[in-house]
Amino acid sequence: MCGIVGLFLKREDTRSELGRLFSPMLVEMTSRGPDSAGVAVYRNPSPAECWKLTSFNPDPGFDWDRVAARLSEELQAETVAEPNDTHCVILCDGDPASAVEVIEQSDCTQVMSVGRLVEIYKETGLPRDVVERFGLESMRGSHAVGHTRMATESAVTTAGSHPFSTGPDICLVHNGSLSNHNRLREMLERTQGMRFRTENDTEVAAAYVTHRLQMGRSLHAAFEDCIDALDGFYTFVAATAGGFAVLRDPIACKPALLAETEEYVAFGSEYRALAGLPGIGNAEVWEPEPALVYSWGID
Amino acid sequence: MSGRGDNPVILDLEGGSLRAVNARLQAENRTDSETYFRLLNPGGAHSLACGLDAPVLVGIEGHAGYFCAGMNQRAHVVVEGNAGQGVAENMMSGRVHVKGNSSQSAGATAHGGLLVIEGNAAARCGVSLKGADIVVKGSVGHMSMFMAQAGRLVVLGDAGDALGDSIYEARIYVRGKVGNLGADCVRKPMRDTHWKELKSLLQAAGCGNAETGGFQRYGSARELYHFKVGNVRAY
Numbered sequence: 122m123c124g125i126v127g128l129f130l131k132r133e134d135t136r137s138e139l140g141r142l143f144s145p146m147l148v149e150m151t152s153r154g155p156d157s158a159g160v161a162v163y164r165n166p167s168p169a170e171c172w173k174l175t176s177f178n179p180d181p182g183f184d185w186d187r188v189a190a191r192l193s194e195e196l197q198a199e200t201v202a203e204p205n206d207t208h209c210v211i212l213c214d215g216d217p218a219s220a221v222e223v224i225e226q227s228d229c230t231q232v233m234s235v236g237r238l239v240e241i242y243k244e245t246g247l248p249r250d251v252v253e254r255f256g257l258e259s260m261r262g263s264h265a266v267g268h269t270r271m272a273t274e275s276a277v278t279t280a281g282s283h284p285f286s287t288g289p290d291i292c293l294v295h296n297g298s299l300s301n302h303n304r305l306r307e308m309l310e311r312t313q314g315m316r317f318r319t320e321n322d323t324e325v326a327a328a329y330v331t332h333r334l335q336m337g338r339s340l341h342a343a344f345e346d347c348i349d350a351l352d353g354f355y356t357f358v359a360a361t362a363g364g365f366a367v368l369r370d371p372i373a374c375k376p377a378l379l380a381e382t383e384e385y386v387a388f389g390s391e392y393r394a395l396a397g398l399p400g401i402g403n404a405e406v407w408e409p410e411p412a413l414v415y416s417w418g419i420d
Numbered sequence: 421m422s423g424r425g426d427n428p429v430i431l432d433l434e435g436g437s438l439r440a441v442n443a444r445l446q447a448e449n450r451t452d453s454e455t456y457f458r459l460l461n462p463g464g465a466h467s468l469a470c471g472l473d474a475p476v477l478v479g480i481e482g483h484a485g486y487f488c489a490g491m492n493q494r495a496h497v498v499v500e501g502n503a504g505q506g507v508a509e510n511m512m513s514g515r516v517h518v519k520g521n522s523s524q525s526a527g528a529t530a531h532g533g534l535l536v537i538e539g540n541a542a543a544r545c546g547v548s549l550k551g552a553d554i555v556v557k558g559s560v561g562h563m564s565m566f567m568a569q570a571g572r573l574v575v576l577g578d579a580g581d582a583l584g585d586s587i588y589e590a591r592i593y594v595r596g597k598v599g600n601l602g603a604d605c606v607r608k609p610m611r612d613t614h615w616k617e618l619k620s621l622l623q624a625a626g627c628g629n630a631e632t633g634g635f636q637r638y639g640s641a642r643e644l645y646h647f648k649v650g651n652v653r654a655y
């Protein structure tokens with residue numbers, strides 16, 4: 122199983138509502154995935170020349186200021202650390218690849234996402250607890266995707282939780298399981314020099330999407346490429362800085378529902394995840410077709 | 421909702437438990453009760469109005485989740501919105517009417533009764549059908565009527581790929597395009613008896629005036645499930 126949800130707000134004036142609308146969608150999907158939960162939230166653009174690196178350390182008391190000081194020293198960069206439970210958003214105006222290396226020098230510390238907008242928070246445990254730990258309900262922003270996990274392909278760990286981010290401001294959540302991820306991972310490592318952090322199949326799908334985006338494809342086109350490249354069961358929701366897209370495998374094994382109004386596009390594994398959204402009674406609600414890409418916004 | 425008096429029993433899912441609502445509906449089972457129930461705020465809950473066995477009328481005023489009206493006997497269940505996967509699965513008799521679209525596996529394994537879907541039905545509509553009738557006013561997705569054994573499916577729109585794969589003695593009528601036919605499913609001639617059957621199914625579904633000109637019939641070539649001596653080595 123697994124539950125996935127997504128919410129893309131079309132209008133600037135509703136952005137203060139993102140966390141409040143999105144949190145119950147995630148919590149409603151608890152029965153589909155009680156092992157762990159995660160969200161990617163697009164908000165608070167970083168200042169020009171500055172990157173946001175959402176980093177994780179299992180110790181909520183971890184000394185992030187020390188990491189920030191080391192970044193400032195080694196990269197000669199302005200650095201600010203904003204801790205949030207086991208995660209920390211690090212703002213740094215140095216080279217992002219070097220920043221990741223410096224941050225990950227600390228034991229058990231891992232960078233979950235890099236970008237101007239995206240922040241990723243994921244943890245093991247019930248979705249309700251994850252929402253509360255990170256204060257998701259009060260977050261404002263333009264769009265968010267989330268995942269409640271029932272693990273099948275790899276261990277129940279924070280690193281194995283979704284969303285997966287493998288490129289700047291890109292994230293992907295997945296319900297299903299892929300069958301050709303090992304060969305595809307090998308190809309991406311060999312030909313693209315991509316680096317993988319987990320054994321997880323979804324990380325490979327995210328990396329493939331990143332690779333296609335780097336080739337100049339749009340998010341919509343990158344998802345179209347997935348139909349040929351990926352084998353297995355999948356319903357995907359992906360987001361970029363300004364885009365939001367949905368794809369189901371050609372036999373549509375995993376459930377999916379989309380709803381659209383003037384204000385938002387919402388995705389849920391089941392309708393009950395969407396039932397609390399404002400105006401849902403008058404929304405256009407439909408089941409996405411197999412092997413057909415749906416996308417909104419700009420790449 | 422008509423013909424059942426003015427005083428429906430109101431059951432509200434908001435604040436009420438699904439189990440209590442289903443228990444209230446099932447309290448009429450094995451009677452000839454024609455009580456009219458209105459289920460408010462279904463919110464996509466699963467297993468709504470399952471296991472009914474009385475000629476009650478149940479109006480679900482919104483979207484339903486998975487397995488709505490499963491195992492239905494005699495009841496008339498109307499979903500005012502969309503239904504999730506497996507609506508009317510294993511229905512034995514009665515009538516289930518979805519005003520919106522349905523997700524996959526609508527009417528799966530149903531033995532009897534009538535399932536009407538006003539919108540589209542997704543993949544595997546009528547999978548392993550065992551005698552019920554299904555009328556879809558929109559289109560159906562891929563693998564519909566997979567291994568269907570008995571019963572009829574009428575589709576006023578189009579059908580997706582692999583229609584009727586490994587079908588037994590069920591019959592399929594499609595007015596629009598068919599993506600492709602599954603293994604052992606073939607187009608068959610429309611004889612008088614089939615036009616009559618089609619007309620009566622459309623009438624039962626409340627669309628007796630629908631244009632029938634384009635309908636084609638599909639069914640089993642009977643090459644797959646009949647034993648052939650040439651295949652003896654395969655056993």
